[in-house]
Amino acid sequence: MPGFSRADFEAVHASGVQVTSVRLNPAKQPDTFSLPFSGQVPWCRDGRYLSERPSFTFDPIFHAGAYYVQEASSMFLWHALQATITEPAGMKVLDLCAAPGGKSTLAATYFEKGLVVSNEVIRARAAVLAENTAKWGTGNIIVTNNDPAHFQPFGDYFDAMIIDAPCSGSGLFRKDPDAVTEWSEGNVELCSQRQQRILADSLPALKEGGMLYYSTCSYSQAENEDIADWLIREMDMESVEIPVEEWGIITTRSEQGAYGYRFYPHRLNGEGFFMAVFRKKGAGSSGRLKEQQLVLPGKQEMQQLADFMPLPAGYAYFKQAESIRAIPEQWLTDLKMLAARLYIRRAGTEIGSIKGKDVIPAHELALSLFPLGHFPALNLQKEDALQYLRRKEFSAEGVKGWNLIRCEGLPLGWVKVLPNRVNNYYPAEWRILKN
Known part of the structure; x- marks a missing residue:
């Protein structure tokens, strides 16, 4: 493949060098950072390299959501979004394979006035996703726990889709030695087939002209350029070129002419990664989606809540079990449509619950961007x-x-x-x- 050097590749894996990076949360800047910053990730505004890996578990502001520990190469999504979506306000975005939450929290920042549906099919990983998106604090994320096929009825619904597909993991060989022993050519083929199924099941939900950001942490052509060709041949997608600077990223062209972006650890400060960006050419079938009626708080409950804290304008309030939650008003109808067909793990921000005359504030409220100064x-x-x-x-x-x-x-x-x-x-x- 272009850009590959066996000698340099083996040398960087044998070196024992580990790259640590974080992405800062611009909505949560602490008084001071104790992190050992050593430079900026060049393709992401909020990305920072660290000179060493601290114990994040013992950094309180990590738990406050001041930053997300994310591999630097995968932050290229920020640059791809900047290059293709210049007016993100009001857009609906699906992060299909979202756990543990790196790309969802990045998207929630980029689409701060949009809606991010963050999905994970595996229940245990969906719990981690819900925790990490809650810590990030933005109220514009809906976490779902569904199979990709469950999104098919949402024809022409999403403006953008992020699919960081399950893969054979060769891009993580330096970071995770176990990935080497688990790798096989047979697994590459199985992953390629799974990637096609995931894409075929979910792409009907993407609008005509909508953007797809496809990525893997694999070096294998079968999971990268070959998938790009399949998207062009079978799924009516067109490749979109992303401008890159002198960052060490290798631009490839597939047989169908699709642009791909390869990250090799011997060429840049990051792990193995691949991304390709596409625009959907054809329209799918779109019909009116059912809406699920949400349980709304009563007048007395809302008054108790208003007495407890100032309620900012522009939010709609609804109940999930005993909890009262809030979501930006503009996304309430979308939440109803999503809830009619999907399992919602968390939506918006949990405000709290009412026990008699008392309001019990939720942990999500503390981590949110709601005004809490009183x-x-x-x-x-x-x-x-x-x-x-x-x-x-x-x-x-x-x-x-x-x-x-x-x-x-x-x-x-x-x-x-x-x-x-x-x-x-x-x-x-x-x-x-x-x-």
Whole structure:
């Protein structure tokens, strides 16, 4: 393949060098960063390289959603979006194979006034996806747990689709030595077939003229350029060229002329990666989708909520089980249509629940971008913040009632201050287990 050098490839894998990178959350900037920044990822505005890999588990602002630990090469999605979608407001985007959430949180930032449907077919991975998107804090994500085929009825619905397809994983050989032992030519062929099925099942949901961002962490032509050719021949897609600077990225052309972008670790500061971008030429069938009626909070519940906190304009409120959730008003109808056919894991932002005369604020509210300045706050230093994240005792005195826990200016969650104790409301399933 173009750009491949066996000697250089083997040397960089034998070197033991590990590249660590993070993507900053522009909506959550802490007072100070303790990360060892060493430079910017050139193809992503918010991407940063680190000179060494710290223990992210023991960095409170990581838990606050100030940044996402993401492999640098995969951040190329940001550059591809910038090159192809210059007016992202109001767009609907599907991230089909989304866990653990790197590309979904990137898309939620880029499409800050759009809607991101973040899907994961595996239930356990969908739980991780829900946690990571909640920490990111934007209220424009709907997390679903569905097979790609379940999106077929949404004909001509999405403006863009991101498909980081399951693959044979050869691009991760340097980062994950186990990937070497699990790799086989047979697995490459199986992955190629699976990738075609995923694309064929989901592409009917993409609008005419809509954009597809297809990627893998594989070097294999069968999973990359051959899939690009199949998309052109069988799925009525046209290749879109992405301008790249002198970054070390290799541009390839498939038999059908599709542009592909290969990332080799001996040529740039990142792991193995491939991306190709397409525009849908033909229109699919689009019919009126059913809407599922949502349970809405009653007037008394909304009044209790308004007495508890200022409710910003432009949001619609609905109930899921006992919880009250909020989503930007413009996406309420879309949520109803999605809920009629898909399993919704989380949508928008959970505000809290009402127990008698009391409002119990949700953890998602603490991590959200809602204005929370009227709540009293306990500002903790790192060690006390880590004790809070472990759900252990820590030293602090606060105003009676609900208090936000903050570290470096960013909320971590809630406590309730009582006359003789402080109740820790950090989610038990998220707590730090290491000492």
